[in-house]
Amino acid sequence: xxxxxxxxxxxxxxxxxxxxxxxxxxxxxxxxxxxxxxxxxxxxxxxxxxxxxxxxxxxxxxxxxxxxxxxxxxxxxxxxxxxxxxxxxxxxxxxxxxxxxxxxxxxxxxxxxxxxxxxxxxxxxxxxxxxxxxxxxxxxxxxxxxxxxxxxxxxxxxxxxxxxxxxxxxxxxxxxxxxxxxxxxxxxxxxxxxxxxxxxxxxxxxxxxxxxxxxxxxxxxxxxxxxxxxxxxxxxxxxxxxxxxxxxxxxxxxxxxxxxxxxxxxxxxxxxxxxxxxxxxxxxxxxxxxxxxxxxxxxxxxxxxxxxxxxxxxxxxxxxxxxxxxxxxxxxxxxxxxxxxxxxxxxxxxxxxxxxxxxxxxxxxxxxxxxxxxxxxxxxxxxx
Numbered sequence: 001x002x003x004x005x006x007x008x009x010x011x012x013x014x015x016x017x018x019x020x021x022x023x024x025x026x027x028x029x030x031x032x033x034x035x036x037x038x039x040x041x042x043x044x045x046x047x048x049x050x051x052x053x054x055x056x057x058x059x060x061x062x063x064x065x066x067x068x069x070x071x072x073x074x075x076x077x078x079x080x081x082x083x084x085x086x087x088x089x090x091x092x093x094x095x096x097x098x099x100x101x102x103x104x105x106x107x108x109x110x111x112x113x114x115x116x117x118x119x120x121x122x123x124x125x126x127x128x129x130x131x132x133x134x135x136x137x138x139x140x141x142x143x144x145x146x147x148x149x150x151x152x153x154x155x156x157x158x159x160x161x162x163x164x165x166x167x168x169x170x171x172x173x174x175x176x177x178x179x180x181x182x183x184x185x186x187x188x189x190x191x192x193x194x195x196x197x198x199x200x201x202x203x204x205x206x207x208x209x210x211x212x213x214x215x216x217x218x219x220x221x222x223x224x225x226x227x228x229x230x231x232x233x234x235x236x237x238x239x240x241x242x243x244x245x246x247x248x249x250x251x252x253x254x255x256x257x258x259x260x261x262x263x264x265x266x267x268x269x270x271x272x273x274x275x276x277x278x279x280x281x282x283x284x285x286x287x288x289x290x291x292x293x294x295x296x297x298x299x300x301x302x303x304x305x306x307x308x309x310x311x312x313x314x315x316x317x318x319x320x321x322x323x324x325x326x327x328x329x330x331x332x333x334x335x336x337x338x339x340x341x342x343x344x345x346x347x348x349x350x351x352x353x354x355x356x357x358x359x360x361x362x363x364x365x366x367x368x369x370x371x372x373x374x375x376x377x378x379x380x381x382x383x384x
Contacts, residue, residue: 001334003039006046007031008331010053012371017050022057037065044076051096052079074103077111084149087113089178090142091120098123139171146177155180209291210349218356219298223256226263226301237266245273249281252290260294263301268293268330275337288344292336295351296329299366302358327363332370 011030014021021030034042045056052075060068081088082096091099099119106115143164150160163180167173230238242261246253253261261269272293279286336344347370354362 003035003042005331005334006039006042007034009046009371010034010042012368013046013048014053016368017053019050019054019057022061024061025057033060041065041069041072044072047079048075049079049083051093051100055100070108071103074106074108074111075100077108078116081113081116084145085178088116089149090145092144095120095123142174143167146174149178150180209287209345210352215352215356219256219352222298222301222355223259226260226298228263230263234266235262238262238264238269241266241269241273245276248277249286249290252281252286257290257294260297264293264297265330268333271333284341288341288348289337291348292344295348295355296332298355299351299363300327300329302363327367329367332367335370
């Protein structure tokens with residue numbers, strides 16, 4: 001993944017966590033600031049949870065990447081410890097805040113689980129007294145951490161409540177909660193659930209692309225709505241790439257696909273061609289990749305009302321903080337290309353159903369689920 005992908009993940013994380021961005025980072029200033037960091041430091045920041053991100057924003061003002069490098073490396077170690085898969089995942093947000101307040105006095109080699117535990121224990125003793133600290137309070141903190149972990153592993157609220165109830169009856173099972181496997185994270189948003197086969201949606205993967213007539217009619221309307229004028233230079237460049245794709249995929253390049261592909265940015269189209277060229281023409285994978293680029297571009301062109309930090313000097317009170325834009329799904333190409341066929345089919349079918357009944361919540365939910373996959377690999381975790 002490119003550095004810009006990690007920067008967008010950081011910005012998405014701040015939106016998901018509902019973190020208020022300081023004035024100096026509003027508009028495009030946050031992206032520009034993060035772009036000054038080298039890729040390794042950006043990857044570290046992308047792995048931060050809510051508390052670590054808030055702390056980073058507070059300490060970063062008027063600081064260069066070189067000035068923050070040491071602290072970011074310390075925070076990275078703490079991030080792995082207190083994250084949902086870390087051994088200190090039971091620590092409460094206030095305890096994490098306390099640890100971060102002591103960061104200045106810690107050396108990198110000192111940051112171990114034992115040292116962090118001792119810092120937390122000292123705070124507990126100062127707050128409650130060594131004799132008054134309740135083990136029950138600590139246990140509930142651990143259950144809260146377990147609930148957060150299970151939520152990000154794809155478990156429903158009902159399943160989480162049931163498992164927490166079992167652990168309250170037998171506390172020895174607490175550790176097992178953190179070893180439960182990840183469930184399928186993709187689910188059809190409630191807005192597009194109506195009229196669908198619930199049993200089919202509950203399966204881990206779907207066997208074929210959903211091509212019902214109602215969806216096809218909706219997709220044709222989207223195709224007709226995105227025929228924007230492009231420069232002659234871009235049209236020639238795009239046309240050349242499409243000719244190369246057609247030479248490879250032959251009859252799989254339908255009229256629908258070609259109309260939409262002509263609107264895709266040439267940089268993305270070039271990357272798509274390189275991937276398609278490595279795929280056997282007659283394989284099922286070729287069908288899925290073509291459909292992904294097709295559907296994802298159509299979704300990207302659906303304009304949404306998006307919250308915006310910058311308040312325009314020309315905006316009225318009721319307009320401030322909101323602008324209209326699409327959610328660019330090209331950024332997820334590197335994620336989906338690693339998916340199994342069954343998972344990619346499910347993402348495509350959700351995309352097609354969104355195109356049939358597009359809503360802001362459904363589109364954002366799909367984007368968050370896609371990020372969540374890479375987030376799991378990169379020690380990132382998201383909440384709705």
